Amino acid sequence: MTAAPEFVAPELAVTGLTVRFAGLTALDDVDFTVTPGSMHALIGPNGAGKSTCFNVLSGVYRATSGSVRLGGTELTGLPPHRIAALGVARTFQNIALSPRLSTADNLMLGRHRLTRAGFVACGLRLPAARREERRHRARVAEIAEFVGVAEHLGHPVGLLPYGVQKRVELARALCLEPRVLLLDEPVAGMNAPERRAMAAVLRQVRASLGISILLVEHDMDMVARLADEVTVLDFGRRVATGTPASVQRDPRVVRAYLGTGKSAASTEEAAEQATEEEHA
Ligand SMILES: Nc1ncnc2c1ncn2[C@@H]1O[C@H](COP(=O)(O)OP(=O)(O)OP(=O)(O)O)[C@@H](O)[C@H]1O
Numbered sequence: 001m002t003a004a005p006e007f008v009a010p011e012l013a014v015t016g017l018t019v020r021f022a023g024l025t026a027l028d029d030v031d032f033t034v035t036p037g038s039m040h041a042l043i044g045p046n047g048a049g050k051s052t053c054f055n056v057l058s059g060v061y062r063a064t065s066g067s068v069r070l071g072g073t074e075l076t077g078l079p080p081h082r083i084a085a086l087g088v089a090r091t092f093q094n095i096a097l098s099p100r101l102s103t104a105d106n107l108m109l110g111r112h113r114l115t116r117a118g119f120v121a122c123g124l125r126l127p128a129a130r131r132e133e134r135r136h137r138a139r140v141a142e143i144a145e146f147v148g149v150a151e152h153l154g155h156p157v158g159l160l161p162y163g164v165q166k167r168v169e170l171a172r173a174l175c176l177e178p179r180v181l182l183l184d185e186p187v188a189g190m191n192a193p194e195r196r197a198m199a200a201v202l203r204q205v206r207a208s209l210g211i212s213i214l215l216v217e218h219d220m221d222m223v224a225r226l227a228d229e230v231t232v233l234d235f236g237r238r239v240a241t242g243t244p245a246s247v248q249r250d251p252r253v254v255r256a257y258l259g260t261g262k263s264a265a266s267t268e269e270a271a272e273q274a275t276e277e278e279h280a
């Protein structure tokens with residue numbers, strides 16, 4: 001699969017980002033930059049502020065202060081659909097697909113912002129709208145093939161195994177033809193073979209599509225294998241940024257994870273435990 005023709009991944013720069021909820025500072029003056037075309041991991045113990053950060057980047061939460069810039073564009077203050085239209089796509093920590101719809105229809109919903117013909121034209125089955133729909137269905141099939149869910153295009157998503165649903169969610173995000181992809185725990189709850197398959201797909205996404213990826217992940221092995229750079233959060237503060245190897249050795253990072261009784265290297269266990277609790 002190839003990238004969209006006009007494709008250039010812009011830099012994503014987060015500066016001084018602060019988010020306060022009543023009585024709680026979830027993010028406190030956080031800075032990091034996702035280099036164009038790189039995979040940047042955001043890690044930290046439970047409650048560190050990772051999902052909050054994603055919610056600000058995608059426009060779901062308002063920042064209390066600070067800035068998020070994509071290329072030259074300020075994202076804070078924009079509603080989610082405007083941010084999506086600028087090429088920022090995300091997946092969620094908990095699967096957010098329409099379970100009764102087929103994989104193909106879920107992916108078509110992912111292309112909604114790219115469809116020119118409105119619902120009226122589609123409803124009237126005008127030739128231009130029909131042509132456009134065919135073009136989108138072809139791209140959906142291509143993306144499904146790319147992430148390895150093509151055989152499930154006709155199946156209701158709710159009936160698919162968990163690991164496949166997570167890949168459908170990735171496919172839906174790719175259907176937006178994003179320039180930046182935000183992935184919140186893409187392998188949470190997966191078994192080892194499913195994790196390896198997902199890691200291979202993510203590597204492909206970066207290598208052949210050139211999309212920048214910001215990844216929240218508890219599985220440190222996966223982070224070490226995939227990420228170019230890692231930012232570590234603890235209690236809403238950035239405690240380190242660097243290569244996976246350097247942050248794993250960083251005493252501030254070790255201390256952050258010590259509070260949880262886990263080391264950064266054994267967070268896969270923590271993630272598995274968390275998933276068990278979630279599924280319980
Ligand atoms: N909408 C909200 N209202 C109030 N507090 C919130 C809200 N969203 C998140 N928080 C709080 O902000 C802090 C950071 O939560 P967040 O979900 O960002 O953590 P996380 O790093 O994603 O954790 P996990 O690894 O468990 O997913 C937590 O203390 C959480 O309870």
Ligand SMILES: [Mg+2]
Nearest residue numbers: 050051052093
């Ligand atoms: Mg989270």
